[in-house]
């Protein structure tokens with residue numbers, strides 16, 4: 617296995633970012649790319665002061681912390697309380713709580729305060745996919761120690777590290793055959809669990825790359841992990857269908873923008889699954905669930921009613 621460091625650039629123009637990275641489907645770190653923007657004041661104390669009294673959904677994995685099965689429940693609490701619980705996590709197995717995929721629109725007036733980096737301006741309006749594959753652009757907040765491996769279902773993303781330090785590990789979609797992807801048929805829940813991200817490797821990444829059992833997962837050595845450690849203010853472009861997981865070095869807050877990527881840039885072979893799942897999901901939301909937030913747990917609750 618050959619680790620590669622993700623390329624780092626500074627202050628790109630919008631054109632450079634678009635042509636050399638987004639359209640090339642190439643991950644890149646924009647060092648200091650979120651510096652000077654209003655959201656750079658969103659450290660733990662800043663967020664508590666601004667929107668600490670807003671009630672937010674929090675992921676709860678119980679005493680075991682997140683595992684490959686990613687069995688969690690959603691619980692609700694004031695954001696200030698969620699911040700205290702999530703910022704004090706020091707290891708993956710002790711991560712009972714995390715804030716994941718929390719839309720800025722659901723956290724008081726945060727969405728109004730947020731500003732897009734200039735090099736990201738308007739990129740969600742070009743190269744749009746055909747209607748059945750479209751979703752709205754979103755920005756969401758994450759406060760997690762470990763975020764399990766997944767890829768984004770037809771969405772490009774820019775993660776901005778607002779405070780702390782975090783290690784990101786990415787894999788090219790071409791490495792999918794060596795990442796022991798789960799098949800949709802492996803669990804009925806998988807058919808419903810398609811909110812931006814898809815969790816679908818059998819390999820436990822919770823303890824990092826070195827802890828992976830090479831005898832049990834011999835093909836894993838054929839992958840090329842792309843790694844980087846983000847500091848506050850750094851941004852990372854994650855092309856659609858690139859696998860990734862994250863682990864905090866220091867407690868951190870991440871803001872992520874998601875927008876649609878055209879089909880020709882979907883990463884294959886795992887992108888094939890999205891050709892079916894994306895339109896299917898849109899149908900599901902519109903006609904069956906009637907709403908956008910649709911987590912694994914909600915689905916279980918929904919169906920047991």
Ligand SMILES: O=C(O)CCC(=O)C(=O)O
Nearest residue numbers: 758760763775862870872
């Ligand atoms: O680190 C996190 O909590 C989430 C990061 C992530 O998955 C992303 O930026 O897409």
Ligand SMILES: [Fe+2]
Nearest residue numbers: 766768813860
């Ligand atoms: Fe992600």
